[in-house]
Amino acid sequence: MNMIDIYNKLLETLGEQKWWPAKTPFEVVVGAILTQRTKWENVAKAIDELEKGDLLSPDALVNVNRNKLESLIKSTGFYKQKAERLQTVAQYFAKNDLPSLGENSTEVLRNELLALNGVGKETADSMLLYALNKPKFVIDAYTVRICKCLGISGGYDHLQEKFESALPKDVPLFKEFHALIVEYGKRYCNRKRCNECVLDVKKRA
């Protein structure tokens, strides 16, 4: 089964996911930091708090009091380091306007994002794909686990190359595929449950 077949099967089984759940590109950036090692429901609460405080803009986030920020995002865990990371990326996006930032090449942007403390490969690629609409395939824990079941092993770079070379560089496709993988992983292929083989999806539908 090739990548496109896998995509179609997931889509057919799970339906469209329509990621990333955010109202603005900068909200994607904020969510990308907050969701590190954390369930999305807890992130949603924090984003809600930030929205109430009118803090979902780079300038507002840069200027907010650190302790206040920490208390608002407490539900996401690791709240002290995440507060610091949020202000770091907010500073970057305050200096570099989001829409016009997209004119730069994907690789240049990626390196700039990776240079920020708290932004690793997955977070950078999530921002590139879902906030800046760049064709970067996001690899996460579910992707690694599912690929392993499929007999595809390797680290982040290897898997990313595998997806990107097997698929057309289509941003909506990349967005939806990653979303489907996460949803599939949550339901059928996580720490507690690994029904050895992924993509027997018909049986489970």
Place this chain on the structure above:
DNA sequence: CACCAGGTTGACC
């Protein structure tokens, strides 16, 4: 009570 969640970092080999 133990384990896990859409990672990243710095220390240590």
Place this chain on the structure above:
DNA sequence: GGTCAACATGGT
């Protein structure tokens, strides 16, 4: 190069 604990809350 790779491995490992730390980071911390909320849900099963």
